[in-house]
Amino acid sequence: MNAHIHSSDILHHRAKPHAMIDTIIIADDHPMFRAGLGQLVGSAFPHLAIHQAGTVDEMLCVAEREGAPQLFTIDLLFPGMDPAETLPMMRRRFPRSSIAVVSMLDDDATIDRVMGYGADAYIAKSVRPDRMVAGLHALQQGEFVVLKPDQPSVQTMPAPPPALTDRQIEVLTMLAQKQSNKQIARSLDLSHFTIRNHVSHLLRTMGATTRSELADKARHAGLIA
Secondary structure, eight states, X not given: OOOOOOHHHHHHSOOOOSXXXXXXXXXXXXXXXXXXXXXXXXXXXXXXXXXXXXXXHHHHHHHHHHXXXXXXXXXXXXXXXXXXXXXXXXXXXOTTSEEEEEESOOOHHHHHHHHHTTOSEEEETTSOHHHHHHHHHHHHTTOOEEEOOSSOOSOOOOOOOOOOOHHHHHHHHHHHTTXXXXXXXXXXXXXXXXXXXXXXXXXXXXXXSSHHHHHHHHHHTXXXX
16 A cells, blocks of 8 residues: 555645754664665655664653654554554654554554554555655655555554553562572462462463563563563
8 A cells, every 4th residue: 555645644644843952862772774764764754863762761861861752663563652642652752753653564444543543654564665764755745644564464553552450550660680480479478379379360460471471571561561
């Protein structure tokens, strides 16, 4: 599918003044993809400085230090990212910047939700580099852009992370530090059986089958550092 360019979209797009900082911020927690996208974007926009960030906090720090960029490219699922909260927050804080979500997810339901949160573009990571560049150029001209493969994958955006108690977060944090149930029990002055029940509940809640997978999912969801 090519970039969606509709006259009604363009008319309702907010005006972007020319007085913008000449930078692009690429935010993604995969260093190789981030570096590759940086090279691609740098070649397409040689007059713009490229800054990279691996977390939402790093991205915001760069934006505060360097000034609001012309463009954010931001992964949908990486540390500190909650699309329903992060994208509206970015829209409020950086109203003149373009926001392009670049994600592995490419189903229509996810795209519709993300665009509704305030993104100006949604680009699937599986699209060809030349299409991605063309989409970013169209975005810079004030158009709304959606680029995805002709055959979407079966992936969908996961549900928001579950609400956990302070105690469950404590157990998760210690578990991620590779402490055993007995070690966690001693640290929290609880019984070994209580900790085992907490861990079992967390495994079910997070849809994990192992402790290491549980820790990875908790970090990815931003529940623990």
